[in-house]
Amino acid sequence: MEINVHDIVKFSSVNQLYDQTTIPAWVAHSPAATSYGVVRRAPITKQLVPIGLRGNARHERHGTAIDKQYILEIITPYSLIEQLAHFKNNRFYSLLNDIRHKFDPYTIKWGATGSVGFELATGIQVTSITSDLDLLICLEVIDEVLLHEISNLLADSRITIDPQIEIPGVGAFLLKDYLMNKESGFILRTFYGPQLCKIKEGSIQLFL
Structure with a gap:
């Protein structure tokens, strides 16, 4: 599975995100953030892919990571x-x-x-x-x-x-x-x- 910066990855649940205990409240109300993340420019370590979530407002951005096993689709x-x-x-x-x-x-x-x-x-x-x-x-x-x-x-x-x-x-x-x-x-x-x-x-x- 090749993954590069700027790729968009699809997942099924925010519960699959690596740092789920620190996920901002706005994520739950953002259709974009609950299913998709954009790969960030950072190393992939221990199968963890660094991604960014986006919300409904411009200031709603959150950096997190997701394990490769939970990625359903990669869109380049x-x-x-x-x-x-x-x-x-x-x-x-x-x-x-x-x-x-x-x-x-x-x-x-x-x-x-x-x-x-x-x-x-x-x-x-x-x-x-x-x-x-x-x-x-x-x-x-x-x-x-x-x-x-x-x-x-x-x-x-x-x-x-x-x-x-x-x-x-x-x-x-x-x-x-x-x-x-x-x-x-x-x-x-x-x-x-x-x-x-x-x-x-x-x-x-x-x-x-």
Whole structure:
């Protein structure tokens, strides 16, 4: 069972969560939190998968964990785009479809995360008219030209798009942060916390 950051996992009961004695009261009243969690960027140890629960309000967020044995389904951000035709009734469908056509010539592996991805994966409405679109873009190697091209392709969107670049086995960084701070250093999100880094000769190097 492969599980990665940003995957959405389905379970049958909050009683299966690792720290059930400290679960906030609002969880019981949130359809999203009682059945689904989003995998957090933290190590998986002793079969425990770190997940985040989301409630009905923006401030209702809770970090916990669940044993792999209780996971019923894993929904990846990438699978949502592969099955995009199933979401034609969602108001973000048109935008996501436009992005898919723009990305097709580049064979980019990408998916939807955040509130939009959660809504598509679960069928539970969690977006609002002010929701941004969070994208996860997976690159096996750093291509600085491609990073600029991706930014240009998304620049004319009618809503705010926040792309995050994931480098498997290394970490992730916000594309906007990279473009603004690539000379002075941008933040790489890793399993062990944020690190200030730069790109040199096609690879990510940490500032010492």
